[in-house]
Amino acid sequence: xxxxAGSHADITGPAIREVAQRLFAHSGYAAVSMRQIAAEVGxxxxxLYLYTPDKQTLLFDLMRDHMSALLDAWExxxxxxxxxxxxxxxxxxxxxxxxxxxxxxxxxxxxxRNLTPENFAVIEALRRQYEDHLQDILTxxxxxxxxxxxxxxxxxxxxxxxxxxxxxxxxxxxxxxRDRIQTLYLELVRRTVSP
Amino acid sequence: xxxxAGSHADITGPAIREVAQRLFAHSGYAAVSMRQIAAEVGxxxxxLYLYTPDKQTLLFDLMRDHMSALLDAWExxxxxxxxxxxxxxxxxxxxxxxxxxxxxxxxxxxxxRNLTPENFAVIEALRRQYEDHLQDILTxxxxxxxxxxxxxxxxxxxxxxxxxxxxxxxxxxxxxxRDRIQTLYLELVRRTVSP
DNA sequence: GTCTATAGGGCGATAGAC
DNA sequence: GTCTATCGCCCTATAGAC
Numbered sequence: 307x308x309x310x311a312g313s314h315a316d317i318t319g320p321a322i323r324e325v326a327q328r329l330f331a332h333s334g335y336a337a338v339s340m341r342q343i344a345a346e347v348g349x350x351x352x353x354l355y356l357y358t359p360d361k362q363t364l365l366f367d368l369m370r371d372h373m374s375a376l377l378d379a380w381e382x383x384x385x386x387x388x389x390x391x392x393x394x395x396x397x398x399x400x401x402x403x404x405x406x407x408x409x410x411x412x413x414x415x416x417x418x419r420n421l422t423p424e425n426f427a428v429i430e431a432l433r434r435q436y437e438d439h440l441q442d443i444l445t446x447x448x449x450x451x452x453x454x455x456x457x458x459x460x461x462x463x464x465x466x467x468x469x470x471x472x473x474x475x476x477x478x479x480x481x482x483x484r485d486r487i488q489t490l491y492l493e494l495v496r497r498t499v500s501p
Numbered sequence: 502x503x504x505x506a507g508s509h510a511d512i513t514g515p516a517i518r519e520v521a522q523r524l525f526a527h528s529g530y531a532a533v534s535m536r537q538i539a540a541e542v543g544x545x546x547x548x549l550y551l552y553t554p555d556k557q558t559l560l561f562d563l564m565r566d567h568m569s570a571l572l573d574a575w576e577x578x579x580x581x582x583x584x585x586x587x588x589x590x591x592x593x594x595x596x597x598x599x600x601x602x603x604x605x606x607x608x609x610x611x612x613x614r615n616l617t618p619e620n621f622a623v624i625e626a627l628r629r630q631y632e633d634h635l636q637d638i639l640t641x642x643x644x645x646x647x648x649x650x651x652x653x654x655x656x657x658x659x660x661x662x663x664x665x666x667x668x669x670x671x672x673x674x675x676x677x678x679r680d681r682i683q684t685l686y687l688e689l690v691r692r693t694v695s696p
Numbered sequence: 697g698t699c700t701a702t703a704g705g706g707c708g709a710t711a712g713a714c
Numbered sequence: 715g716t717c718t719a720t721c722g723c724c725c726t727a728t729a730g731a732c
Contacts, residue, residue, distance in 0.1 A: 332614070333614060334529060334530075334531055334614060334615065335529075336529055336531035336532040337531040337615065416611065419527070419528060419529060420529065420532065456685060456688065457677075457685055460677070460682075460685050460686075461685075461689070463666055463667075463669065463670050464663045464666060464686070464689055465663075466666070467662050467663050467665065467666020467667075467669065468659045468660075468662050468663040468666070470662065470666070471658055471659060471661070471662020471663070471665070471666075472658075472662075474658065474662065475658050482652075482655070487655075490651060490652055490655050490656075491655075491659070493651065494656070494659055494693050497692045497693050497695070498689050498692050498693060500692070
């Protein structure tokens with residue numbers, strides 16, 4: 307893990323972020339010290355401060371970049387035309403994106419309370435944008451008669467919680483393949499909004 | 502908040518637990534100091550150690566007592582005979598119990614990673630017991646032909662995640678009454694398992 | 697039962713050498 | 715770009731007085 311002294315800006319920067327994300331996700335922001343991060347990266351503590359002004363900003367940048375990547379990836383996704391196709395696209399996208407980034411996902415919803423109020427507001431706004439994409443699909447689908455949606459906000463939150471819960475029990479190489487999970491959850495989601 | 506010195510074992514013990522639960526839930530176990538807890542209770546730091554051997558045990562006791570209370574309360578609940586009645590009883594019970602104890606609920610699933618491995622195993626076993634109560638209802642309901650259950654374990658986890666998600670957005674006195682929430686979620690749950 | 701003082705250690709962040 | 719030493723502070727847990 308340790309490296310010799312010298313110039314490694316292109317390596318150290320990303321390495322700090324990867325290590326911090328892993329340690330924060332595993333032990334929690336407050337329980338991880340800058341010294342631990344530095345040791346795992348293989349640099350001295352002082353070197354961390356060449357890449358982040360402080361620990362709080364390190365956490366915030368990880369969370370903001372994750373949320374931005376999530377929103378950008380959804381924007382770039384082929385969604386189809388019908389409400390049914392869009393709902394299926396959202397569920398598949400969500401499961402795929404989140405199953406590939408367990409640490410980032412864990413961070414983004416477990417460490418909200420360790421953000422300063424200003425930083426929290428930023429992340430919360432990004433999260434709300436993402437939720438609204440699903441809510442819009444549900445609302446439009448209902449207006450088109452494709453879905454039965456009693457309360458769009460509640461169903462949005464219920465579906466997102468249901469999907470987010472996958473990370474609690476999913477393990478790579480476990481009993482269920484990713485495809486199987488996608489199939490099962492797609493069916494559950496369809497049932498909750500079928501007319 | 503501060504109290505005069507003297508004997509208050511009957512008051513201080515519960516007060517420490519209430520304060521610790523509130524602070525742990527709000528800021529996270531690692532971010533809360535014994536000094537903060539003592540100050541909020543109105544005693545010196547040393548007094549805390551008359552009621553708990555250490556900080557870790559304080560956290561563990563809060564979580565274990567919450568899970569035990571949850572399991573006991575479910576045992577004492579009138580569940581009805583049919584699978585449909587039992588499922589409805591579970592959903593109503595879960596929402597009621599959890600909406601009344603937001604701090605304990607938050608703790609019980611956000612602070613798992615701050616438990617020692619031994620303590621974690623205990624809490625995890627209690628949680629699994631609770632999940633199994635729902636899974637049994639689903640499995641028996643399927644065998645009786647009352648439910649369509651593709652994969653009992655997955656649907657159990659999906660439903661519990663959906664219900665647990667209520668605490669993310671629920672606020673006392675918010676847009677939706679408790680009754681309305683119960684009605685909406687009961688309908689969602691019924692839909693996911695209807696034959 | 698509670699207080700105060702303290703032991704012993706870790707923390708975030710910075711300064712100055714290389 | 716990185717290291718090491720260090721400042722000033724806070725931490726958990728305990729000891730001894732009352």
